[in-house]
Amino acid sequence: MIRIALGAVVLLALPFALSQFWTFIAIEALAFALYAVSFNVLLGYGGMLSFGHAAFFGVGGYAAAILLKKAGLPPTLAFALVPVTALVVSALFAALIGVFSVQRSGIYFAMLTFAFQMLLYTLALKASSITGGDDGMTGLKPPGALAQPFYYYYYALAFVAAGLYVLYRLVSSPFGFTLRALRANPRRVQYIGVNVRAHQLAAFVASGAFAGLAGSLFALSSGNVFPGWLNWTASATPIVMAVLGGVHTFLGPALGAAVYVVLEVLISGKTEYWPLAMGVIIVALVLLMPEGLSGLRRKTA
């Protein structure tokens, strides 16, 4: 409890200590923290490895962009509707993809989510009258003072905190414990009479919805969305974040997201070969740190 209060104080004070650039990066870290935790509800709790989660982050981003640019609503009203729209639209897409994907498990589930994500990616790329095609959609801006990173940070923080709270309640509910049991042994859970597929689908929809919310928050901060957000290489990002932070803790992936975002800024500022550096870091992570950063802490404690 003390640790959470301390964390809240630090997060609330952060924009006062940071330059505008780093406040912008902090917003990115917040959005990706929600993204990584929502992803980890599937992986860490449900034992379901989605390799298509960028689809929902991207759908959330596009939902926000289309609402602001194409719906013809007054800007303030459109902006106010962004979070709920992103949640609902991503949830719908997650339900559609989930219905087919949860029929399989393990690595096959990963491949199915990958496949559907690529379908959405090509749609984003080709349906240029709606999505702007290759050029994506640019010039997205929150209204008024929120256009400044300082204020938008608090706006994003409120939604990320709310999202994390809902997800936390979800994984600590009986539903969350059924999910954990499913990770350990789906067959046994089925024998007790639990509808395994329905539980997995529900987790998939919840996870996709909050990934979409995270995408919409980031879209309004960065000011644009691109088809690359839904590309398969983007789907590795939440996995790296979750594994980096540790998949067996609720907030581990959020920590992993923050570290990842900062690392990316630092490395890509130094060399154009940041993918190479990132690749080496991932290999080291996989071979040397089986429990992520939260595992390190446990070892030293």
Place this chain on the structure above:
Amino acid sequence: MIDFVVQHLAWVQNPVVVARQLLAGISNGMLLFLISAGLSLIFGVLRIINFAHGAFFMIGAFIAVSASGLAPGGIGGFAAALLGAAAGLALLGVALETGLLRRIYRAPHEYQLLLTFALVFILGDAAKLIWGREDNSVAVPEMLAGATRALGLTFPTYRLFLIVIGIGVAAALWLVLHRTRWGVFVRAATMDRGMLSALGVNTRWLFTAVFAAGAALAGLGGALAAPIVAVGPGLHVQVIIDAFVIVVIGGMGSVLGALVASLLVGIVNAFGILAIPGAAVVLTFALMAVVLIVRPHGLFGTPE
């Protein structure tokens, strides 16, 4: 709308166009087969999704670029490039399997996925460092340049050559898998690795050999593709997606499935370009989605 359809489907009545697109589709399909057969075999035996497989293909193509710089236009140099690409990638495969992959077979799926994904980054940037960022082109060797007349139509000779090579590789793979002791082990490993190991087969080296063979096929495919594609640092991204679509459609672990799905995707792409210009790739994913919904384990895959 009607005008659009009529305009874009006018080629249906033109047998020359249909035959040429069919040939292009089959020859592209053969290249896709070379990469997806290895991907599928590796998945079947090692249970690893090798995201780096597209990078293997790209490196094979770059090796052909280097070779054509040394001996341009000659068939001897081209043959050496093909062999060099296959051998070079086999060596790389052995190094990666024994040095890295071997350590994570017991790790959770996400670790395996991340490792081969990291290899995409590393190999992609390494290729940029070695071969630069520009697109390269490789000349078709003189003996295979030009056109060949068949059935009253003319076809590019190199396309016919690709089809012959593809059939040859498919036949060789079938013979190895079904007529050699090693092939029996490989097929057994796709069914039950634990049992195979318990029966005294050294699965450690079997895994290394399968990974190296898959890498060699991808390298060969890349070298063969070099004369008909732009060889640049972005080559692997599109290729790996096509290969995944094929492995999913054909059934993960099935070489026959990879062959059928490769030809299917190659042909669908070739005609898709005519039917809906600029959006043919949507057709491939739509095809995959339909197959997944109707047969979730792919055309030739077995339910786990």
